[in-house]
Amino acid sequence: MAETTQLELVTPARIMAQQAVEMVVAPGVEGLFGVLPRHAPLLADLTRGVVELHQNGKVTDRYMIDGGLADVSGESVTILAERAIHLGSADAAQLKTKVADASDEEADFLNAAIAAL
Amino acid sequence: MASLKDLKTRINSVKSTQKITAAMKMVAAAKLRRAQDAAESGRPYSTRMRQVIGNLASKADAASAPQLLVGNGKDKTHLLVVMSADRGLCGGFNGTVTRQTRAEVTRLRAENKNVKLLMVGRKSADALRREFGDLYIDRYEGLQGTSVNYSDAAKIADAIRTGFEAGEFDVCTLIFNKFKNAITQEITLTQLIPAEVDNSEAGDGDAAAVSYEYEPEEDELLASLLPRNLSTQIYGALLESSAAELAARMTAMDNATRNAGELIDRLTLVYNRTRQANITSELIEIISGAEAI
Numbered sequence: 001m002a003e004t005t006q007l008e009l010v011t012p013a014r015i016m017a018q019q020a021v022e023m024v025v026a027p028g029v030e031g032l033f034g035v036l037p038r039h040a041p042l043l044a045d046l047t048r049g050v051v052e053l054h055q056n057g058k059v060t061d062r063y064m065i066d067g068g069l070a071d072v073s074g075e076s077v078t079i080l081a082e083r084a085i086h087l088g089s090a091d092a093a094q095l096k097t098k099v100a101d102a103s104d105e106e107a108d109f110l111n112a113a114i115a116a117l
Numbered sequence: 118m119a120s121l122k123d124l125k126t127r128i129n130s131v132k133s134t135q136k137i138t139a140a141m142k143m144v145a146a147a148k149l150r151r152a153q154d155a156a157e158s159g160r161p162y163s164t165r166m167r168q169v170i171g172n173l174a175s176k177a178d179a180a181s182a183p184q185l186l187v188g189n190g191k192d193k194t195h196l197l198v199v200m201s202a203d204r205g206l207c208g209g210f211n212g213t214v215t216r217q218t219r220a221e222v223t224r225l226r227a228e229n230k231n232v233k234l235l236m237v238g239r240k241s242a243d244a245l246r247r248e249f250g251d252l253y254i255d256r257y258e259g260l261q262g263t264s265v266n267y268s269d270a271a272k273i274a275d276a277i278r279t280g281f282e283a284g285e286f287d288v289c290t291l292i293f294n295k296f297k298n299a300i301t302q303e304i305t306l307t308q309l310i311p312a313e314v315d316n317s318e319a320g321d322g323d324a325a326a327v328s329y330e331y332e333p334e335e336d337e338l339l340a341s342l343l344p345r346n347l348s349t350q351i352y353g354a355l356l357e358s359s360a361a362e363l364a365a366r367m368t369a370m371d372n373a374t375r376n377a378g379e380l381i382d383r384l385t386l387v388y389n390r391t392r393q394a395n396i397t398s399e400l401i402e403i404i405s406g407a408e409a410i
Binding site for chain 2: 013080
């Protein structure tokens with residue numbers, strides 16, 4: 001098995017994901033960036049976008065985040081996001097019902113997530 | 118000795134009190150589960166955030182770093198953010214916060230510092246109003262309970278940040294009850310501004326030693342990160358405090374229910390004895406009446 005990096009995706013409500021992956025692609029404010037194992041320590045501001053988890057050269061999981069912070073060290077990536085949605089398990093109809101009773105800001109985010117599905 | 122009727126009334130009233138406390142205990146226990154989950158699952162986020170900030174603060178250069186991180190170099194005016202519950206009947210929960218706040222204010226005053234208070238939650242705000250009412254800069258209510266909201270926390274954080282930037286205070290400390298487990302709460306003081314440098318974490322890994330790359334530039338990153346950190350810490354504290362409040366209420370109501378049970382037992386005993394005594398004396402009256410004839 002190829003070398004992996006430990007990804008943690010944490011929101012104020014809970015730990016969304018905690019697993020070993022080969023590569024993480026995160027939406028930095030200055031553009032998408034990929035993190036491979038043994039990446040140089042990096043502290044990056046994230047914007048709204050999709051975090052992709054890669055395994056065996058393929059995308060295995062996707063999360064929509066609403067901005068946040070990525071703390072990258074050689075062996076781990078910690079993403080702190082205020083809001084996150086697991087795109088693998090979400091479905092558009094369900095998200096749409098949430099849009100109806102969400103605040104403007106949140107509705108915005110949910111719509112973006114629906115678009116990314 | 119109280120009459121039988123009086124005793125009966127008392128027993129009944131204690132019984133209904135017991136029913137109420139038992140119900141409150143159940144409600145608190147049911148809510149506690151959710152609040153505890155929320156508090157515990159919220160911890161990783163705020164711990165990580167604190168680590169990152171502590172890390173940055175330990176390396177930051179006092180002259181150039183943002184003031185939210187390293188402070189404005191003064192230590193004259195302190196703002197205490199006090200978190201208590203909106204409701205009572207939760208044992209020593211609010212009392213602890215109130216007592217700690219009073220001690221802290223007294224201590225700071227003894228050191229010749231100015232103190233301002235930002236009260237979250239009704240109980241301590243009411244309890245301290247007479248003593249320190251003139252120090253209040255704001256009061257918030259109704260933020261706690263089962264539905265703690267991140268945007269509420271952000272609102273408080275914004276108010277704190279604006280105040281700090283306007284130079285209204287130099288140091289900001291948060292006082293709240295931390296949820297330890299269902300029977301213990303721990304009164305906790307966390308310094309929000311300037312950010313606390315976490316020395317305990319620094320030694321146990323290479324994370325503290327490495328120098329980070331920043332994207333975007335360090336100051337830009339800090340400018341967006343620090344306000345977020347403030348909201349996160351307050352949100353975390355709100356969650357902890359809500360869970361601790363419910364836990365305290367559950368324990369207090371459990372004790373109350375048990376005390377009521379004991380009281381009922383004692384009163385029932387007295388009631389029965391009185392009843393016996395009454396019957397005996399009636400018998401004596403009848404017998405001596407019969408003998409007299």
